[in-house]
Amino acid sequence: MAREIVLDTETTGFDPKTGDRLIEVGCIEIDDLLPTGRTFHRFVNPERLIPPDATRVHGITDDKVKDAPKFAAIVHDLVEFIGDAPIIAHNAQFDRNFIDYEFGLCRHGLYEEARWIDTLKLAQTRFPGMPNSLDALCKRFKVSLTDRTFHGALIDARLLAEVYLELRGGKERRLDLSTARTVASTAVMATAGGHGARPRPLAPRSTEAERETHLAFLRGTLKDHSLWQAYGLEVGAA
Known part of the structure; x- marks a missing residue:
């Protein structure tokens, strides 16, 4: 996966052809299906009034956008942030219509359809x-x-980034990669004949008194039938 x-x-509404304009744009950068922390966000002066129905949605x-820059003043920053990356949007034709319209007013070249990914x-x-x-x-x-009033x-771009990760199976893919790393690591240790950084043999966890008691039990109770004799070891041997 790339950037x-x-x-x-x-x-302000549904269709730029009927006079509606863009008033806010937000972008999240992801790399290999993970957010990088880089974002782009601007309010835009639409050069027209915002209908009450639209305000009830967003x-x-x-007043909030009357002092905001016009789209022409932010277009270069937006284009620079997007770069040559694919653009992911939900119901992408809607966002594309407004971006294309604003680009057209600025006499800026349009993004080709192949770059848009519609979630x-x-x-x-x-x-x-x-x-x-x-x-x-x-x-x-x-x-x-919960954070979305x-x-x-x-905000919606952040939510969409999480949804896109799920749609692409990102969590499962990361799990697979993690499993692959674990298997590879195990194979390396097996080849080396070791168990990582763990000391061999392990340090005893019993006390000296407990070990003496155990040896006394073996000598006095098991005598010639000690399990350890099967391994050629004498009871009490170091």
């Missing part, structure tokens, strides 16, 4: 006929939603 970017957007008000399609293939919204997948995979681009 990938999980992306989510919040908008909690973003006109909704991945989920529909794995769970046909079942609810496959991000919320439904989080519940199915036991991804906590409203939809938010960076």
Whole structure:
């Protein structure tokens, strides 16, 4: 696996062709299906009012973005963060429509379709006929939603990164790699004829008095029938 970017957007509505605009974008960088800790997050001034219905979904008000930069002012930072990585989004066509529209206004080249990975399609293939919204997948995979009061681009990107890991079988794959390392390590030790760093022989855990009592028992009770004689050892030998 290579570097990938999980992306989510919040908008004023459903369709940029009818005047809706992007107002928030959040990205999570993952490498080999694990978050690296690098993120990208910006609020964007949409240059229009945000409908109340949209605010009820994501909690973003006109006051919150009135002093935010316009998309043209953040586009280069966004493009630099994404780099040449594949872009993962849930219902990716929605996010792609808005990114393409904003890129077009900035006269920036568009990302080709092949770079977009749609987790909704991945989920529909794995769970046909079942609810496959991000919320439904989080519940199915036991991804906590406790920190999410409203939809938010960076919050949803974090949730989606966890869901994407599950959809790709990341936990099982890491387990397999861990098992492989354990088997390889065991094979090396077996070849070397050792048991790692453990001392051989192990240090005695009995006290000297306990050992003397045991030897007295063997001498006085077992006499010629000591188990140790089968190994050519005398009772009480060092």
